[in-house]
Amino acid sequence: MNITLRVWRQKGRDDEGRMVTYKLTDVSPDMSFLEMLDVLNEKLTLEGEEPVAFDHDCREGICGACGVVIDGEAHGPERTTTCQLHMRSFNDGDTITVEPWRASAFPVVKDLVVDRGAFDRIIQAGGYVSAPTGTAPDAHANPIPKPDADRAFDAATCIGCGACVAACPNASSMLFTAAKVTHLGMLPQGQPERASRVVQMVNQQDAEDFGGCTNIGECAAVCPKGIPLDTISQLNQDLLGSLSKGIG
Amino acid sequence: MAVTGAILVLYLIVHMYGNLKVFSGQEAFDGYAHGLRELGEPLLPESGFLWLFRLVLLASVLIHIYAAVSLWLRARRARPASQRYQVKKRVHRTYASYTMRWGGVLIALFVIFHVLHLAVNVISPGGASDSPYERLVNGFQPQFWFVTLFYIAAVIAVGFHLRHGIWSGLATLGVNQANRQPVLNTVATGIALIVTVGFLLPPLAVTFGLVS
Numbered sequence: 093m094n095i096t097l098r099v100w101r102q103k104g105r106d107d108e109g110r111m112v113t114y115k116l117t118d119v120s121p122d123m124s125f126l127e128m129l130d131v132l133n134e135k136l137t138l139e140g141e142e143p144v145a146f147d148h149d150c151r152e153g154i155c156g157a158c159g160v161v162i163d164g165e166a167h168g169p170e171r172t173t174t175c176q177l178h179m180r181s182f183n184d185g186d187t188i189t190v191e192p193w194r195a196s197a198f199p200v201v202k203d204l205v206v207d208r209g210a211f212d213r214i215i216q217a218g219g220y221v222s223a224p225t226g227t228a229p230d231a232h233a234n235p236i237p238k239p240d241a242d243r244a245f246d247a248a249t250c251i252g253c254g255a256c257v258a259a260c261p262n263a264s265s266m267l268f269t270a271a272k273v274t275h276l277g278m279l280p281q282g283q284p285e286r287a288s289r290v291v292q293m294v295n296q297q298d299a300e301d302f303g304g305c306t307n308i309g310e311c312a313a314v315c316p317k318g319i320p321l322d323t324i325s326q327l328n329q330d331l332l333g334s335l336s337k338g339i340g
Numbered sequence: 341m342a343v344t345g346a347i348l349v350l351y352l353i354v355h356m357y358g359n360l361k362v363f364s365g366q367e368a369f370d371g372y373a374h375g376l377r378e379l380g381e382p383l384l385p386e387s388g389f390l391w392l393f394r395l396v397l398l399a400s401v402l403i404h405i406y407a408a409v410s411l412w413l414r415a416r417r418a419r420p421a422s423q424r425y426q427v428k429k430r431v432h433r434t435y436a437s438y439t440m441r442w443g444g445v446l447i448a449l450f451v452i453f454h455v456l457h458l459a460v461n462v463i464s465p466g467g468a469s470d471s472p473y474e475r476l477v478n479g480f481q482p483q484f485w486f487v488t489l490f491y492i493a494a495v496i497a498v499g500f501h502l503r504h505g506i507w508s509g510l511a512t513l514g515v516n517q518a519n520r521q522p523v524l525n526t527v528a529t530g531i532a533l534i535v536t537v538g539f540l541l542p543p544l545a546v547t548f549g550l551v552s
Binding site: 098111161163164165189191194195196197259261262263264301302303304306307308309310312313314320321322324325326328329330331332 | 417423424427428429431432433434437507510511512513518
């Protein structure tokens, strides 16, 4: 396959940044998108140019490190992570535009790499449970109804990649925060902090300059882990409950 | 946003009911309008209830606009113009959600015109009148097609606004669970359609001479 790439190049945080066009020949349809970028970087290195910086780690779709906006869609045309997207999803001769996640809360560090520290600070604000010391309790001491366990697990599959923010027209992190609130709120271990957690996490995401949620649904539509949109409703329910009790 | 929106949606439904009285003739329509002024008597002075009602509506509109503007400003701060995507695809979002902000501005401008036209009657195409029925009939005559056109555009904007607004408001209030979503979507579309058609019928009936 012959591919024309338009890639966002930015030397550092203070650089203005620009789109640069590269042509790649002999791209295999079986390559992953990141492998295609590897090929580009090899070529650039041989030509004495600076390779394109991008985040990646497991390349198995489970770590949440990779993620770029491809032709206007977070993680590209398939509902998966960028590393699990393959070149067979594109056609020979295509021009592909690659941009970093765009949000004030995710400043570009270099090229396609953004700083997602804001997500860590949202987690620090409330995405934890109290773990009492002592001997481990019996495994069946805390019965959890199957539907609750399933819902908690569905929400827990969030890998914090940031696609929800990238896709949101308001650059809101609501789906990410809602996934964490739902995950911990469905389980007995998450109950002690449940009321304060939601307020602290929402306050933190506001402080990080994420936008406000207007329930458009682009986030859930691009989420590689299929976090359901109604987790946001669950977050709002918890939030209304907390605020009406004067917590926060 | 959700609470004030809910107040405004309920008001629209009552307003639509009043409008449809036009098909029962001038007496019913004017009688209904007059009845609103006597509502709550003798407990409240004349038009007392109406003014309370107007106060709640005005407060709702202002709070609704304030919330919308702050959301818009936050979105601009969260992704400034300098950081816009060069290519952006719409994956899921409805056309209705796309029109919320500019549609809202159009509706606000229309409401100002609408109050000046049919309520205060400062703007009076076809001649001013003490009878609300006559104001309606005068205002939507075929030669004032531009008035009718503005009305139609605004009502369609309201329809889109409700389609996304009802859905979004219910999510904000926390009732939007996955198993209810198909029902809520149908309800939002249903109310939006009923309100749009309900508001379009009276002026169109006047323009096409079915009501005179």
